[in-house]
Amino acid sequence: MDKSFEPSQIESKWYAQWESSGYFKPSGKGTPYTIMLPPPNVTGTLHMGHAFQHTIMDTLVRYHRMRGYDTLWQLGTDHAGIATEMVVTRQLNAEGKQRSDLDRDAFISRVWEWKAESGDTIGRQMRRMGVSGDWSREVFTMDPGPSKAVVETFVRLHEEGLIYRGQKLVNWDPVLKTAISDLEVVSEEEDGSMWSIRYPLADGSGELVVATTRPETMLGDVAVAVHPDDERYAHLIGKLLNLPLSDRQIPIIGDEYVEKDFGTGCVKITPAHDFNDYAIGQRHNLPMINILTDDAKINDAAPEKYRGLDRYVARKAVLADLEAAELLVETKKHKLQVPRGDRTGQVIEPYLTWQWFVKMDTLAARGLQLVEQGDVKFVPENWINTYRHWLANIQDWCISRQLTWGHQIPAWYTADGNIVVAHDETEAKAKAAALGYTGALRRDLDVLETWFSSSLWSHSTLGWPDPQAQAERGFDRYLPTNVLVTGFDIIFFWVARMIMMTDHFTGEVPFKDVYVTGLIRDKDGQKMSKSKGNVLDPLDLIDGITLDELLAKRTRGLMQPKMAEKIEKATRKEFAEGIPAFGADALRFTFASLATHGRDIKFDLERAAGYKAFVNKLWNASRFVLMNLGEDAKLAPTKPTTEAERWILTRLHDTLGTVKEQLAGYRFDLAAQALYEFTWNEFCDWFLELSKPALNGDDAVAAASTRYTLVHVLETLLRALHPIVPFVTEEIWQNVRPVLGIEGDTIMLRPYPEATDVESDATATAEIEWVKDVLTGVRRIRAEMSIAPGKVIPLLFADGDDADRGRASKFAAQIAFLGRVESPVWVNGDEPASAVAVVGAMRVLIPLEGLIDLGAEKARLAKEIARVEGEVRKCEAKLGNANFVANAPAEVVAQERQRIADWNQQAQAMREQALKLGG
Known part of the structure; x- marks a missing residue:
């Protein structure tokens, strides 16, 4: 195996081989x-x-x-x-x-x-x-x-x-000149206007005032509706209104759809140009007057002076005429939901037209x-x-x-208006002949x-x-x-x-x-859109892209210079170095880890970078395993002889059970998490370390069994990971397969591992977890005290029970080897100044004399404690100021309180450390 994993070459190679070999086809078995x-x-x-x-x-x-x-x-x-x-x-x-x-x-x-x-x-x-x-x-x-x-x-x-053909209201795109579905209509809030218009009563006794955001549609009004229980207007129901700018009269009707307390309580009804009005029109058997052509111009159903005008030109003309006739009461700004076609960006019209429908x-x-x-x-x-x-x-x-x-719709029309639906024209002619029609047929063009x-x-x-x-x-x-x-x-x-x-x-x-x-959003929870400049191309994440290439892609085709400038600025800030190549495996694992049962999914490149590191970690761990097998190694199955082997097999058993359970429930995030933790923490970090004493020791049987367990667990792990990260697992498996004598050309046709395939050992697991806790305590103390990782240091155990003493004796060599410590010594009574970690009832002690300058460390801690206490006093002073608490944003006040908690926690930890040093 190469020293590093290069995704592009490996991924392209394996996909071509999989497809050409027919591995993706159904087997016909099972x-x-x-x-x-x-x-x-x-x-x-x-x-x-x-x-x-x-x-x-x-x-x-x-x-x-x-x-x-x-x-x-x-x-x-x-x-x-x-x-x-x-x-x-x-x-x-x-x-x-x-x-x-x-x-x-x-x-x-x-x-x-x-x-x-x-x-x-x-x-x-x-x-x-x-x-x-x-x-x-x-x-x-x-x-x-x-x-x-x-x-x-x-x-x-x-x-x-x-299925039937009927005349109904549909979403109509006047640029495409076709009906479109609701899914192809995008409604967003935009700035608009609301116009209030007088509609005079035909008998001259008064008027009603209606409000509309689309005044041009009044040319197709057929009624004005009021709520039947509205005391202001109930007595007017049934009377006629003069429709402004028209020679028509329209009735006043009562309908419970109208909200008495909204606006004037009067609603203009235009059934051919509004979906709600269409429903009202159906209930009251009102006529439907379509005033638009298929490209949103005013048609011949409207007064002559407006015919042929574009809908928005007609709007201006209508408003001007209303104002001239002193019928325009008020114009005010208004926020409204504007429906636009997702393909053309044009405002969609409710449009009365003949269409085919399914009941x-x-x-x-x-x-x-x-x-x-x-x-x-x-x-x-x-x-x-x-x-x-x-x-x-x-x-x-x-x-x-x-x-x-x-x-094309399989319907044909006869000259006398009959419709024939058939599988083909021959059948259509036969059906038409059965109706007594033998002339030419015209096929529906829709x-x-x-x-x-x-x-x-x-x-x-x-x-x-x-x-x-x-x-x-x-x-x-x-x-x-x-x-x-x-x-x-x-x-x-x-x-x-x-x-x-x-x-x-x-x-x-x-x-x-x-x-x-869920819906993939950016790291801040924003919907990805070209106008926001936050769209990510999955292929760019797989293969990488330079900043200049990314800028060109994101601003290409933008007609507004200000938008292009805004997107370029944001892109330069976030992707100053472009986007690195993560590879398909890392991207796939990222997606799997995000596949919760939530509605929204925040995608963060840092997470993808983390899973790229995960793929590299698997690669490097596999190289370690293979390098420790010897030249031309081929291993025969052996039983595990060490507790470390039995521990990793138990953890593998548990992980496989978890993965199966979570995949059955479509919890890909939890399955990915289980595989990640086992791979990174337990196999790569712990078992590779725990295997070194056996690999480097004098016990040939332990060394042989450890080598087999290493490669056996690795091969099983590769199969468990394969559905999520197929490329890297295939490449590694091809190197592992000969070692175990496995027949077959691809990992993707190998059996998925089951928990029942792996034995578990609770006793060995408990013992190794004890060893891990000891080593974790030693390593934490080293880090806190800045003790060089390679320096061999003394190790003391105190307290504990007989089980601790037995384990300490049993694993003394492994602890010394992996912890870079002297053989542990039990103490009781006089203890030197030490750093302490606790494992159950046992204390793990690292004597500090000779490792660090105790006096200098005490002085440093005292100075640091004083500084932190000063920060606490500053925060407390702020929170003690009533004006600050009353006027500062709630999140700022909360932040100050959190700072106090954080500073106090740091101070307490340093005080405890000082006590360990006798300070």
Whole structure:
């Protein structure tokens, strides 16, 4: 083994060998264990959320593969209709072309070209993370199999009356000119205005005043609502108002939705442009007047003078006209939640349009039942409440999108207005003929939203609905899958819909467990975003990046110089030396250690640096073990002969039990912690040290058994660590394997170690823990007294019982060797000035005479005690000042109190030390 671990070379080498050898494919033997990868966008690149979730999934897959399960990790990507169209459109624009220059077929052909050239970026990045999924079975949602499943699903749901076409209000992006889902709408608080407007009563008897943040929508008002119990307005219900700037009259209606105490208690109702108003309109059977075009201009339903104006130009014109007519009462600043499209950044409009919908009431009831009766379990359990809330308040699902790229809706229109839904055009013509229509058919140009195809993911990737494909891909064997690892933000958009669709069409749940991960935030708990300049690229953490490269990446494409300057300043401050290469293993271990059951996960580079040190520690410990085996060593199994061996085997037994228990409960953080503590503290720090007396002693039997135990524990530990840190464990294992005569080409197909494979010995454990406590006490005293680590010092024992005396005699040589002390001597009565450590009822003494200048040390301690007492008096004086306590921030006052506690603790420790010296 090389002196140092170089991640990039080793990781690339082993991944290529694993994949080419077919190790990631299902074995076809044992109990099935299946995970479906939530399909990332084909346009996407690996981000921290992906890297975190992929680490969790890969840990589970590798763990179960080693335990003999028939593991299938189904990989794939989503066609990402909106994102992909935007990428290819920008590509066309760069060539001096427009989207409109290509017809539908030509554009789709161009998208497929892009996909073939650039659509597998995230796949390459996933490989860099060590993803051990079956790439040979990778699925794209636009592949023939999933596409067939989409058509079959649509046709069946339509035949069952669960899919229909209707005119409803949807989220509309006026730049993309398509409906979008709630998940694609980002609402943030922005500065705006609230305008109060007079609406005169038609009979001239008065007026109502309404307030709005979108005055242009008044052109589509159909009513003004008041609360039926509002004494101010109840007598007006049923009367008419003159709609300002229009020749229309609208009624005053009573509806309990209106809050009497909010604003004027009068609400303008525009059902075609507000979701709440739409619901009111439905209750009161009001007309719906859409005043916008698909690109957010005023249409012909509005008064002529506003037609063709952009919505915000129209807003200015409406306000000017209202003011001129003395109908504008007040304008005031107002904070409001503004919905913007996550792709375009444009303000989203509630828009009345014809779309395709899935009826959700019966499907949702069944989806809720499956979770309530335990067929699907959420981890952590509290996420079931989110699932319940969404399904209890579910609306029909808008599944159509006004895009080109995607699964075209399998519906055809006859000239006389009938709709025919069919698997293909031939079947559509036959259905139309059965209705007595034989003319040409026009196919619906809309496509289905990507969440529709994604909802079929668990069974469409296994060949459904084609029986032959199901047999080939193991539909009956691998469904239901075992666990879905996903984020809480798509519990409704994806998790719930998968449960409903898979159950409806297969009679199975898509997965037994849903492990919901938290959101990766920066070290300060802030959400990672490009605008904040705190986004971390997992590949930069793996391979490293210079400061200049990082600055260029973070400020590229920013149109606002001030933002770029702010991000550059923050980046220079935090990453003055760039980001070092941590390697995939260190990053994976970091993610595992952070995988708690909390909602938010703070990622700190210092933690990644700590786990890089952990990987290096494992590497160096392995080199020590191998170097102490001799040239061309091949060891036969031997029984442990020393207590140290039996102790480390017991600790290994306990650790393996803990890891198994924690992984079963999806507590990756606690599993990682157990492995870390055993590796770093018990194996690398303690057992390697405890093995040296036997390795360097005259007892050949003890030396031989210790060598075997060293390499046996190391090999077992490598297998236990492999699911989390696959690369370094494979490289080390390949060097360890010949020593133990292990057959096989890779650690990933070796059995995962079980606690039952390792014997435990409580007696040996108690004795070695006693030795550790003694040595820990000696080392602490050395550090406190600044005694050179290599200097041999006297050691005295006092008090204690017969067990202590027996252990002291038994382990005298080991304590002397490892503690760099003289053979311990028992004392009783007159004791020299000594530093003391306590082990149970026994005292461990280090005589100080001759080791340090007692007089100088006493003087130094006295001076230091006086200084610390002075600091205490300063703090007490501050806290004794009533003005300071009353006016200083609470955290400052708390800080001063904590300082007193800290200073007092230091002073007390030094006083105790002075007493040890006779001061």
